[in-house]
Amino acid sequence: MNLSLWIVAGLLAAVLLVSTSKMFVPREKMASMGHAAEWVLDFSPAALRTIGALELLAAAGLILPAVLDIAPILVPVTATCVALLFAGAVTMRLRRGEKATIVPDLVYLALAVFLAWGRFGLEPFAG
Template sequence: MNIVLWVLQGTLAAVFLAAGLPKIAKPREELVAPMGEWVNSFPAPGIKLLGLVEVLGAVGLVVPPLAGVAPVLSPVAAVGIIVIMVGAIVAHARESAGSKIAMNIVLGVLAAVVVWGRFGPYAF
């Protein structure tokens, strides 16, 4: 099960790193086409902040346990990802993007499994 949790953590980290970096690096106008109309309903600094939080969540999933420093931050980062996914579900529901909502639910469930495993029987 430890290997499964590491695979989930790595997968979530890759997804959130890939989602967060463009939000930090690109202007809001360039994000509408690949990410959807929800981008227009948020201020540009809010999108940059969201990207930063996603990148920090990605880092928090894998770096602390690999470094052996405060590994409890890994499941805490997974809790943060669940919170981000709840917000994403709300934002995508406003634009009626069902396929994006489904992906948010899947990512939230994967993060919940990491929380369960790392706070529970498979803690570091």
Template sequence: MNIALWVVQGLLAALYLGAGVMKLARPREQMIASGNFDWAKDVTDNGLKGIGAVEVLGALGLILPWLTGIAPILTPIAAVGLVIVQVFAARAHIKIGDTKSLPVNVILLLLAAFVAVGRFAG
């Protein structure tokens, strides 16, 4: 079980770190212009940067506390935070009628929930 949790934690951390850094580094207008981030029209520049920061912190929280043994309770808490991120992401996609993104939101939510339950139990 520990190996499965580490694999999922690594995958989620890589995905969220990449997504978060992109939101922090790229201008909102550029992201909207790409056509893949229509939901970003409904948030401010600072809101988008805030989402990116939460994703980066969540990615780090999935790995570092459990790996180092320093405050390991933060790993499942980070996973719960990422579940919440996906709930709001799904809500944003539904609001703009982008239902094709919902399966990704659900899969990421379920993977983060798996980590949260597994690490709270272990």
């Protein structure tokens, strides 16, 4: 179970790191990349930078506390916050009527909930 939780944490951290591109790519260019990226036009550049910064912190929070053995309880706390982030993404997609593009967000939401559940209860870090 521990290995599964590490894989999920690594996968979520990678997804969050890739997603931080919204901090550096102009909104208009991102929106032109496809229907699934048009949501960026609903947010200001400052809001996109804030979301990207939170995703960057979340990616670090899923891995570094456990690897460095400094407050490893932050891993499930961060996973809970990531689940809330993806719940917001699902809500935003539903409001925009983007039901076809909601599946990845639901998968990431489920992975974050699994990680939080696993690290809070099933396989917590020994400390």
